[in-house]
Amino acid sequence: MMHPTDRASAPQAPGERRNLTVLFADLSESTRLADAMQAEHYALMLRDLRALYQSVVPRHGGTVVRIQGDGMLAIFGHPQMREDDGRRATEAALELHQLVRLMRPPGSSGQWPHGQELSLHSGIHAGIVLVEEGDAVRGRFDLLGNTPNFAARLSDQAGADEILVSEETLGLHCHYFQTSERRLVLLKGRSSALAVYAIKGRAAIGRRFEASQQRGLAPFVGRKFELLQLKLALAEAQQGRPAWINIRASAGVGKTRLTEEFLARTATQNCQVQRGYCESYLSAEPLQPYLQMLRALASQGLGIAAALLTAEAAARPAGLLQLLQALARQRPQVIFIDDLQWADDASLLLLHRVYALAREQQLPLLLLTASRPQETELQADGARVLELAPFDASDAEQAIVQLLPDTDPFVALDIQRHAGGNPLFIEELCHAIKHEHAGRRALIRPRADSAGQAWLAALTLSRVARLAPEQAALLRAAAVIGNVIPTWLLQRLTGCTEQDPAVLALAERDFVFPDRRAGFFRFKHGLTRDVVYESIGWHERQAMHRHIAAELRSQVHDTPRQATDELLGYHAAAAEQWAEAALHAERAGDQALAASALDRAKKQYRAALTALEHLPSSGVIDMRWVAIAQRFGIACVFDASRADLRVLQHAVQLAQGSGDADLIARADYWLGYASYALGEVREGLLHCERGLLAAQVKQPPNGALLAQLLGAQGQLLAAAADYPAALGLLDQAIAFLRPLNQATVPPARPAVSLAYSLACRAYVLGDQGQFGEAHACFDEALAIIQGSNHAVEASVQGWRAAVFLWQGRWPEARQAAAEAQRIGGLVRSLFTYSMGHAVCAFADWETERSAASALGLQVAANWLASRGGGLFSSLIHGWRAELLAEQGDAAGARLQVAQALRRARQRDWIGVAMAYRAAARLAADAGQAARASHYLAAAQRVAALRGSAHEAxxxxxxxxxxxxxxxxxxxxxxxxxxASFEALNMAWHLQKTRRLMACV
Incomplete structure (x- = not known):
């Protein structure tokens, strides 16, 4: 058995960083076989086996790196990278397995020992590999990194005559093969399970589009203009004015999907479609697309096509020309050739001859081809190139929603930004998220490797490999700078201005494009940037990051502070300059927090904390860690996740080690607040109580800190429907905070703690039916915060919308909720965004009873459900229970009732009375009067628990x-x-009641 050396660290001498596909193959049960054979016979068998290795692998475009004993290590993608290297390696393994099975033993016995058949077991994996020159011991190359190790371990796990290939290697190309079910395997040295397929054989498909069909095509999106152009060209061709349309776009933009959609629509146009495609694989034959057309025609019984198939190759072009001419005279023809960039010269020449003949004789013929830019120049008089652009934001959003219907809007935006409108990238990111993060998709953000597909990296890097050397170097420099590239920085790093031919060439080839802001370029696809960055050697990257950091420091007075800090923090961390990285990331986090850019603040604070962890441990570092974590907590409370709790829990541990009472109290305060934001009221109350105890130790106590803790405890008690205690604590906090806000006019910054405490007091009063006092509190809160676009403003508007709902003031509820949603989108708070969306939908349902409003409520519920719900999520369950009960969906309504009751166990009672009413309606619909009364009594108990006059x-x-x-x-x-509605000024409910009274 042969294994690579398990080396994951960077070597002393830098090698070349490549994205490779690695194939390991070993003879099965070789020890048992060797023991049972004569040494001379075993040596002959090894000679034949090694000859197979040496002949088969190069035939598929690979390189044999090392043969040791009966095992082989081969790579695909060096020196020439191809986008289908994973497929090539798998084809090579299939051929090797087949030929080894056919091997016959030397000597006269006629069979292998023990009656067994000779077989291999193979593993294939792709990824980044550091390639160094080898020697007689190490083989042709020395391969360092985990990729060859994982390929070897897959080979070890494979059974006799089995080929295991990672999903990352094949991606969509897996549909070229017959495979087992996707399964997960655990490999030594890898933290997560690896998805793999066992390869059974080849599948009868030849194009990537057919592979997409195997997986299932997403609904067709956009392309109205292009379809219209094709329709007009076909109409002209049918009138005897032949046309040639070449659809040109980069890989993955959707050329084939567009043409297939168009061809499907020609079925009613009395046209005959001839199809062919070109491929880069070594087995591609001359005149490939036309021979495919001939085979299709011969299978339909056309004798001349069968005759041409058997003719000499030299005679085929003339015969093909005559055949297409004859077909066009019988019926309008559409000739479609896909992937024209891989066509041989004879196919291209024949294509030009067909078009020239059609124009000369005015044949009803449309030539339709698809190719990639800069790879095939079509010099044909009258041929028209239709450039296919990536999806715009609207089409990209539609595509994402169809592939991930439950994903939240912020993840969708991240996918859009990462994919850059490329439909293939969008599809692969969505499929990867669906596979790897089912049930928790909203918690992730796409990363450089989040597509989980080395084949996508190969697709990108194969394009990079075709760039001129100066263009490739420029692209690598841009990738190190980042997704957004200041032109001055690119010039300092490379000497190229924005008008340099190399820069313009990258834009023409769809790698980068001018940003909306003058003086910046941007990568067209974030995924492309990440792949290019990962392909750069570690030493080269480090040197470039240090250079960039130095240039940024020299320009610190000429660029906006926040942008400089973000860039310096990033490049200093990449250069492992940890002290500087922590400093600038912390500053960038503070600036983002001040601007209510919560997601950016969290990202920067996390970067600062990570940088601090690389510095020598000390009390000073620990205290700084706690201080940053507390500001991190401010950003968390409006968009908390479980991962945030781990940061804040560590901050509590560090604070307790300091012995500083105020520090301990603040650490517990933020952990309690984050628990509150996640809807974990019990845990939140526990931490706030601990914080209050710590704060009271110090004499005299810190009044502002005590007010914050009292306010947080009051908010938690309000969430738990303990209204009397909540109001007492909220009033204490407000009494302390209100004079501070009035001390400076206008205040230096919005008093967010005061505004939110007032909003909490307002919704408590509203729930108790004191709507006038509630709106007075809201007015005071909004006077403090309105217009700031702060996350607290979204929370205040959200609660105001809920109180309007309780009153039945649907238009006002919708207006306030829309404002909450708008601000939630600005600050990227999923909770406030989703709750605003839900209130709008429920208000619309109460006034319109439309399917769209019901769907809107479901969508908002799905966004929050993917994160495990959150604060006051019983509201959504209550709304949905009422809606589904009215729609007659008893099962769905019961599920929502159950989820509302589950939330009640966390003391979230706000939507439970609604859920019980829905259960009562379901029981009444089923004729179960006693059960209906039981549920109504339960609803009344919840109303009494909350002291809720409107619920009663x-x-x-x-x-x-x-x-x-x-x-x-x-x-x-x-x-x-x-009488109750009239006393509470609930006019809508009163009118509804009076209408019922009039009917009785």
Whole structure:
């Protein structure tokens, strides 16, 4: 058995960093076989086996690196990288396995020992490999990194005559083969399981589009202009004015999908379609696309096509020309050739001859070809190039929603930014997220490797390999700078201005493009930038990052502070200058927090904390870590995740080690607040109580810190529906904070703690039916915060919208919720964005009863569900339970009721009365009067627990409606409900009640 040396660290002497596909193959049960054979016979068998290795691998475009004993290590992608290296390696393994099975033993026995068949077991994996020159011991090359190790371990796990290939290697190309079910394997040295396929054989497909069909095509999106152009060209061709349209775009932009959609629509146009494609694989034959057309025609019984197939190659072009001419005279023809960039010269020459003949004789013929830019120049008089652009933002969003219908809008935006409108990149990112993060997709953000596909990296790097050397060097420099490239920095690094031919060539080839801001370029696809960056050697990257950091420091007074700090923090970290990285990332986090850019603040604070962890441990570093973590906590409370809790829990541990009472109190405060944001009220109360105990140790206590802790505890108690205690604590906090806000007019910054405490007091009063006082509190809160676009403003508007809902003031509720959603989008707070969306949808449902509003509520629920819900998520469950019950979806409504009750166990009672009313309606619909009464009584108990006057009034109306449905008298209940609504100024509910009273 042969294994690579397990080396994952960077070598002393830098090698070349390559994206390679690695194939390991070993003879199965070789020890047992050698023991049972004569040494001379075993040596002959090894000679034949090694000869197979040496002949088969190069035939598929690979390189044999080392043969040791009966094992072989081969690579694909060096010296020439191809986008289908994974497929080539798999084809090579299949051929090797087949030929080894056919090997016959030397000597006269006629069979191998023990009656076994000779077989290999192989593993294939792709990724970044550091390639160094080898020697007689190490083989032709020395390969360093985990990729060859994982390929070897896959080979070890493979059974006799089995080929295991990682999903990362094949990606969409797996559909060229018959495979086992996708399965996960654990490999030594890898933290997560690796998805693999066992290769059974070849599949009967030849194009990547057919592979996409095997997986399932997403609905067709956009391309209205291009379809119209093709339709007009076909109409002209049918009138005897032949046309040649070449659809040109980079790989993955959707050339083939567009043409297939168009050809499907020609079925009703009385046209005959001839199809062919070109491929780069070594087995491609001359005149390949035309021979494919001939085979299709011969299978339909056309004798002349069968005759041409058997003719000499030299005679075929003339015969093909005559055949296409004859077909066009019978019926309009569409000739489609895909991937024209790989066509042989004879195919291109024949294509020109067909077009010239069609124009000369005015044949009803449309030539339709698809090619990539800069690879095939079509010099044909009258041929028109239709450039296919990547998706715009609207089409990209539509494509993502179709592939990931439950993903939240912020993840969708990240996918758009990373994919740059490339449909293939969008599809692969979505499929990777669906596979790897099912049930928690909203918690992730696309990373450089989040597509999980080395084949996509090969697709990108094969394009890079075709660049001129100066262009490739420029692209690498741009990738190190980042996704957005200041032109002055690129010039300092490379000497190239924005008008340099090499820079313009990169833009023409769809790598970079001018940003909307003058003086900047941007990568067209974030995924491309990441792949190029990862392909750069570590030493080269380090040197470039140090150079960039030095240039940025020299320009610190000429660029915006925040942009400089973000860039310096990033490049200093990449250069392992950890002290500087921590300093600038912390500053960038502070600037983002001040601008309410919460996601950027969290990202920068995390970077600062990571940098600090690389510095020697000390009390000073620990205290700085805690201080940054507390500001991180401010950003977390509006968009918290479970991962955030781990940071804040570590901050509590460090603070406790310091012995500083105030530090301990603040650390517990932020951990409690993050727990509150996640809807974990019990844990939040525990941490706030611990924080209060710590804060009271210091004498005299810090009044501002005590006010914050009291306010947080009051907010948690309000969330737990302990309203009397909550109001007492909120009033104490407000009494302390209000004078501070009034001390400076205008205040230096919005008093967010005061505004949110007032909003919490307002919704408590609103729930108790004191709507006038509630709106007065909201007005005061908004006077402090309105117009700031701060995350707290979104929270205030969100609660105001909820109180409007309780009153039945649907238009006002929608207006406030829309504002909450708008600000939530600006600050990237998924909770406030989703809750705003949900309130809008529920308000629309109450006024319109439309399917769109019901779907809108479901979408908002899905966004939050993917994160495990959150604060007050029982509201959404209550709304959905009522809606689904009314729609007659009993099973769906019961599920929402159950989820609302589950939230009640976390003391989240705000939507539970609604859920019980929905359960009562379901029971009444089923004729179960006793159960309906039981659920109504439960709804009333929840209303009493909260002291909720509006819930009690709605319960009375619900009781009357159910009595009427069951044929029972309801006049008394309606009268009581009307009196309650009138007293509470709930005009919409009062009108509804009076309409019912008029019908009784």
């Amino acid at each position: 009034a709605v319960n009375q109306l619900c009781a009357a409606e159910l009595a009427l449905a069951l044929g029972e008298p309801a006049q008394h209940q309606l009268s009581e409900a009307a």
